[in-house]
Amino acid sequence: MSQILQQVDPSTLASVAASAGVSVPTTSNGLPASLPAIGSASTAPPAGSSTDPSIARVTPQGPPQFDYRANLTSPVFGMNLFTGTFARGSSSRFNPDYIVGTGDRINVRLWGAYTANLSLTVDPGGNIFLPSVGAVNIRGVRNANLQSAVEGAVARSFRRNVYVYASLAEAEPVRVFVTGFVQRPGLYEGTSMASLLHYLDQAGGIDPTRGSFIQIQVKRGEQVRARVNLYEFMFRGVMPLVNLADGDVIFVGPRQNTVSVAGLAENAKIFEFPSDIKLSSADLALMARPLAAATNMRVTRNTGVVRNTEYYALSDAASVTLGNGDEVEFTADKKPGTITVRVEGEHDSVQEYVMPYGSRLGELLQRVQFSSRSVPENIQLFRTSVQRRQKEMLEVSLKALESAALNARSGTSEEARLRAQESEMILQWVDRARKVTPVGQVVLGNGPERDGLQLENGDRLRVPGKDGLVLISGDVLFPNAVTWESSTSVGGYIASAGGYSQKSSARRIVIAHQNGSFDSAEDNSRGVRPGDEILVLPKIDTKSRQLFKDLTQILYQIAVSARVVLAL
Structure with a gap:
């Protein structure tokens, strides 16, 4: 190389060196004085590098850990297999069907x-x-036959008095390709005895939208050594044992036909079935396991340009065939037969009654034997459906109050500060109001219409007794129960409870009667009955008329539906 360079024109060498960014000293006539060494190793650090040992070097990291949480919530049946458990687990070294191979360690x-x-x-x-x-x-040699194989070899050399024990200590470590429709195709480590699930789990599991659970192959070159159907493992506990070697491939094929299941089923998931067969509803029921309450199935056909819906009784649906993309929902199509009604309180009859669906309140009252202490004209009816509707109406009112409190306008900065404090107080009160549970009481009259009221399953009647008491609660000093007197006014009962806790007339008084009806009252009002409850609603101090109106309405609504006075 040096001889070739010596034959090159010096000016040419100088131009080449300059184009390469190499500084070459020159003589007075502009020719290079010396040439840089060609092929020599440079000991100087490259530009921009540092030899300071305190500077940490960046080490390449492996792939990040897979997030398995999506597999747990996937609608595809079988995705909960892949949660990292198989990836972390080790293979059993005592598998009797394991075939001993190169690299295995024997004790x-x-x-x-x-x-x-x-x-x-x-x-x-x-x-x-x-x-x-x-x-x-x-x-x-099979692992189960390893002992006898070694014993036979030892016996050929030692005729007697030499005993042997042989066992498989560790299977050969291998690296296996996992590819096809999995979430993280790649090369994964394990042992030749490890289950296929160990490698599939390391790859993040089967792709839930594209991969197949029923068409998995284990390949060595062009040879298919095993075909695996994970449904066999999930439904029957059968998993083929395959001895893996370095470079083997676990290939997950594309997803085949699917049917989605919803409704009353233990396994409301998306199921896969082979593309070359028609799935019967009986086969689907074995996988989906409809609940005992299910009586019918709704089938929505999604193939073609028209979406059709069919409805079958489960007893007649065994011959129904399902196609790719169909949606099946198991439902309960039952007619009500009987209902149960509970009667509590002051009476001499049983407390639980089973009656035909559509029975009336009058029919039930004819079967109840009242005692001398019963007050049948004040019977109370509590209903679950009414309780639910009262809760919904209360929630609507509370949302409107929240909106009014947060959107109230202010003219000055001081007013804005007061509005913010007021809104915070109201929102805290709304949180407490949401925890109130209405009682679901139905107001019953005493006319013939009361006896014609249709009963519902789960209704609860309460027969009040003659207790001669009046309850006073709410914005009073000492909420209490006092003896009823016909001549005492509302103000007199409130005075017996210590009077009002706030010296203001901006309040509302409600009388709750035992039969569920309510009356507004003043201090001088009379007409309080034995067993009534006097609810004193607190005064509301707010600058906004809209907030005042909303709060007053909700306080009254809570008092009526739950018989609770919720203080601000």
Whole structure:
């Protein structure tokens, strides 16, 4: 190389060096004085690098850990297999059907006339070497037959008084390709004895939108060594045992036909079935497991340009065939037969009544035997559906109050500050109001219409007794129960409870009667009955008329539906 460079024109060398960014000293006539060394190793650090050992080097990291949480909530049946459990688990070394192969480690112990304790690795020829015995070929031997194979080899060298114990200590470590329709195709490590689920789990599991659970192949080159259907494992507990080797491929095929299941089923998931068969509803029921309450199935056909819906009784649906993309919902199509009604309080009859659907309140009251302490004209009816509707109406009112409190306008900064404090107080009160549970009481009259009221399943009647008390609660000093007196006014009852806790007339008084009806009252009002409850609603101090109106309405609504006075 140096001889070639010596024959090159010096000016040419100088121009080449300049184009390469190399500074070459020149003589007075502009020719290069010397040439840089070609091919010599440079010991100087590259520009921009640092030799300071305190500066940490960036080390390449492996792939990030897979987030398995989406697999747990996936609508695809079988995705909950892949949560990282199989990836972390180790294979069992005591599998009797495992075939011993190259790289496996074998523990051999000899005792008697000859003793040895050996840990041997199966060599590429499939042999292990035993002292005084020689090479013993065990490749291809089942784990269950390993002991007898080694015993036979030892017996050929030692006729008597030498005993042997052989066991598989560790399977060969291998690296297996996982590809096809999985979430993280790649090359994964394990052992030759590890389950297919160990490698599929490392790959994040089967792709829920594209991968197949029923068409998985284990390949070695062009040879398909095993075909795996994970539904066999999930429904029957059957998993083929495949001895894997370095470079083997686990290939997940594309997803085939699917049917989605919803409604009253234990496994309301998306199921896969082979593309070359028609799935019957009976086969689907074995996988989806409809609940005992299910009586019918609704089938929505999604193939073609027209979406059709069909409805079958489960008893007649065994012959219904399902196609790719169909949606099946298991439902309960039942007619009400009987209902149960509970009667509590002051009476001498049983407390639980089973009556035909459509029974009336009058029919039930004819079966109730009242006692001398009963007050049948004040019977109370509590209904679950009414309780639910009262809760919904209260929620609507509370949302309107929240909106009014947050959107109230202010003219000055001081007013804005006061509005903010007021809004915070109102929102805290709304949170407490949401925890109030209405009682679901139905107001019953005493006319013939009361007896014609249709009963519902789960209704609860309460027969009040003659207690002669009046309850006073709400914005009073000492909420209490006092003896009823016909001549006492509302103000007199409130005075017996210590009077009002706030010295203001901006309040509302409500009388709750036992039969569920309510009356507004003043201090001088009369007409309080035995068993009534006097509710004193607190005064409301707010600058906004809209907030005042909304709060007053909700306070009254809570008092009526739950018989609770919720203070601000």
